[in-house]
Amino acid sequence: MRPTVHDIAAEAGVSLATVDRVLNKRPGVRAVTRDKVERAIETLGYVRDVTAANLAKGRTYPLVFIVPAGDNSFMRGLEVEVRAAIARSAAERTEITILSVPAFNPQALAEALEEAHRRQPAGVAVVAIDAPEVTAAVKRLRDDGIAVVTLVSDLPGSARDHFAGIDNIAAGRTAGNLIGRFLGSREGPVAVLAGSMLVRDHRDRLEGFHAVMRDHFGARALLPVIEGQDDAVLAQKLVAALLAAQPDLAGIYSLGAGNRGLVAALETAGKAETICVVAHELTPYSRAALVSGTIDVILNQDAGHEVRSAIRVLKAKADGLPVIAAQERIRIDIFLKDNLPNGQA
Amino acid sequence: MRPTVHDIAAEAGVSLATVDRVLNKRPGVRAVTRDKVERAIETLGYVRDVTAANLAKGRTYPLVFIVPAGDNSFMRGLEVEVRAAIARSAAERTEITILSVPAFNPQALAEALEEAHRRQPAGVAVVAIDAPEVTAAVKRLRDDGIAVVTLVSDLPGSARDHFAGIDNIAAGRTAGNLIGRFLGSREGPVAVLAGSMLVRDHRDRLEGFHAVMRDHFGARALLPVIEGQDDAVLAQKLVAALLAAQPDLAGIYSLGAGNRGLVAALETAGKAETICVVAHELTPYSRAALVSGTIDVILNQDAGHEVRSAIRVLKAKADGLPVIAAQERIRIDIFLKDNLPNGQA
DNA sequence: CTGTTAGCGCATTCAG
DNA sequence: CTGAATGCGCTAACAG
Numbered sequence: 001m002r003p004t005v006h007d008i009a010a011e012a013g014v015s016l017a018t019v020d021r022v023l024n025k026r027p028g029v030r031a032v033t034r035d036k037v038e039r040a041i042e043t044l045g046y047v048r049d050v051t052a053a054n055l056a057k058g059r060t061y062p063l064v065f066i067v068p069a070g071d072n073s074f075m076r077g078l079e080v081e082v083r084a085a086i087a088r089s090a091a092e093r094t095e096i097t098i099l100s101v102p103a104f105n106p107q108a109l110a111e112a113l114e115e116a117h118r119r120q121p122a123g124v125a126v127v128a129i130d131a132p133e134v135t136a137a138v139k140r141l142r143d144d145g146i147a148v149v150t151l152v153s154d155l156p157g158s159a160r161d162h163f164a165g166i167d168n169i170a171a172g173r174t175a176g177n178l179i180g181r182f183l184g185s186r187e188g189p190v191a192v193l194a195g196s197m198l199v200r201d202h203r204d205r206l207e208g209f210h211a212v213m214r215d216h217f218g219a220r221a222l223l224p225v226i227e228g229q230d231d232a233v234l235a236q237k238l239v240a241a242l243l244a245a246q247p248d249l250a251g252i253y254s255l256g257a258g259n260r261g262l263v264a265a266l267e268t269a270g271k272a273e274t275i276c277v278v279a280h281e282l283t284p285y286s287r288a289a290l291v292s293g294t295i296d297v298i299l300n301q302d303a304g305h306e307v308r309s310a311i312r313v314l315k316a317k318a319d320g321l322p323v324i325a326a327q328e329r330i331r332i333d334i335f336l337k338d339n340l341p342n343g344q345a
Numbered sequence: 346m347r348p349t350v351h352d353i354a355a356e357a358g359v360s361l362a363t364v365d366r367v368l369n370k371r372p373g374v375r376a377v378t379r380d381k382v383e384r385a386i387e388t389l390g391y392v393r394d395v396t397a398a399n400l401a402k403g404r405t406y407p408l409v410f411i412v413p414a415g416d417n418s419f420m421r422g423l424e425v426e427v428r429a430a431i432a433r434s435a436a437e438r439t440e441i442t443i444l445s446v447p448a449f450n451p452q453a454l455a456e457a458l459e460e461a462h463r464r465q466p467a468g469v470a471v472v473a474i475d476a477p478e479v480t481a482a483v484k485r486l487r488d489d490g491i492a493v494v495t496l497v498s499d500l501p502g503s504a505r506d507h508f509a510g511i512d513n514i515a516a517g518r519t520a521g522n523l524i525g526r527f528l529g530s531r532e533g534p535v536a537v538l539a540g541s542m543l544v545r546d547h548r549d550r551l552e553g554f555h556a557v558m559r560d561h562f563g564a565r566a567l568l569p570v571i572e573g574q575d576d577a578v579l580a581q582k583l584v585a586a587l588l589a590a591q592p593d594l595a596g597i598y599s600l601g602a603g604n605r606g607l608v609a610a611l612e613t614a615g616k617a618e619t620i621c622v623v624a625h626e627l628t629p630y631s632r633a634a635l636v637s638g639t640i641d642v643i644l645n646q647d648a649g650h651e652v653r654s655a656i657r658v659l660k661a662k663a664d665g666l667p668v669i670a671a672q673e674r675i676r677i678d679i680f681l682k683d684n685l686p687n688g689q690a
Numbered sequence: 691c692t693g694t695t696a697g698c699g700c701a702t703t704c705a706g
Numbered sequence: 707c708t709g710a711a712t713g714c715g716c717t718a719a720c721a722g
Binding site: 359360361362363366373374375378397399400401402403 | 707708709710713714715716
């Protein structure tokens, strides 16, 4: 049987309360006494039973998640994962509230952060927009002792505690490498379809993509970026125009959402098979297009992992505990039709 | 505050003990009483606090992991993950023993399973070899009420409760698709380096690979499989001979271990840059070769995920609880140099 | 500064 | 068949 607080109390010749005080680094213990207890902890090899501690504390963590509204499938999937986390609230001692905000609207996001602030939660997770008013709102939260984690899209240079998302520069590089190699010696330019340069993740992906294309596939022409606002209808219109204007288009990197529109345009133009397409995020639509062959590769971030990581980090920060960075790293998944998971999405 | 056993006892007008009896489906409760309690549970929306239950029970799960010995980096990484799980034993209420056995030796493995049996654990996780004596030993464990999970390599047709590993046919297909597309119109045959056809995972990968090459890249010549016994020295010798015999070799699919030997042979022959190589398992060696460009793609299974999944399943089976299959699915990771995680491995 | 005591939510004797 | 009482390992008033 592993040692308990009783054992260390006996070993040190003190009471339970004193042991608890040094265990939780609370004041009101003489240095000598503290030493005795710490020695006992050491010699007995005591490790605290966290679940028992939580049971006794009865502590819960009120958290707020701020997620963009709209019909972006990835964001809807993200919200599903947050709701799944809500379903686990009891076991995880969390109380999660979801705040929905219009997409690509810095003003609205800043207001949502204020709303979150008013609720005085232990932490806030937010899909960020890279804008000064957002950075300012995050700072106010932090100044008030509320932990902040950016989710999916980061806010570098802000006071946020942590970013729960993928390395988007690496994602862009991966896309470039795959498109470059898949096209091989085949002729024709490559286009990029983005959502908006207002969000950091899209900017980073573009940067990584351009870097690889420049360094390793310099002969390949790159067309100017198209911004589809992550909107399926707009994306379809823009891509249709692109296909008409560039009959010899060889590849498309779709680094944002709106893949439904992209796929529709490709299929309408009868180009589904011939153009090499690398897209982001595994959703029911993109999945179908991968299986049918319209999309060749999907780069994905696991929204479930991101949400669970954000919660772990938020709880740790709220308790002033350190975070094991390596454990919280979100991986860039690569899916071909052959390694598609059978499950959800 | 969420309802507790006390609340439901009060609501149903019975004692705690009775509530506990129906909660844990123990006998000795009249149907009427049981109904009353179940109704109370329903109306109050009670959900049991598992951590408190575990605390009260003080139950632990003795588990045995059987892992092949030798200098196979992947297996050593797997063992590291099992040791990490041992470090978490306190929190997870497990007591894990590791048994080491010579690789590719069905006889030795069957004996290790007997040794595990003697310890009377709640469950056994085993990297299987597809052989009758192993299947028989697994059956004896199961007949004795001990849960069995195969790890990494499965034992289809046996009595094992679950397989914690990837879909190796899909992995082989993925490898075929990537090699086929990367080579494009380039001429030259493709070779396959395996460990041993004695283990199911290698056989499955080969099957998937052949299927895709046949169906989608029919023009590409496939050389007979080379078996390197997952041994670096042997693999190096065999690959060196292959390179000498096939000067126009275009690609290699390394579906087992022994990548150190493969890489050494390629670099010695000065073919590191020119031949397209797809290999399995991210280890320090394969990682370095991916970064240097000798290996083009690494397919990986996350040993940490596999170990954690095996433990979850073993505990659930030991308690007679169902397993959520989708949640325990192990994904096939694809790594290019661009999306390599910075962490371990 | 230190000790006593009473729970947290649940499981389990042991009586009745 | 059912209930009262006790304890799991830890925390938190409240006394001293």
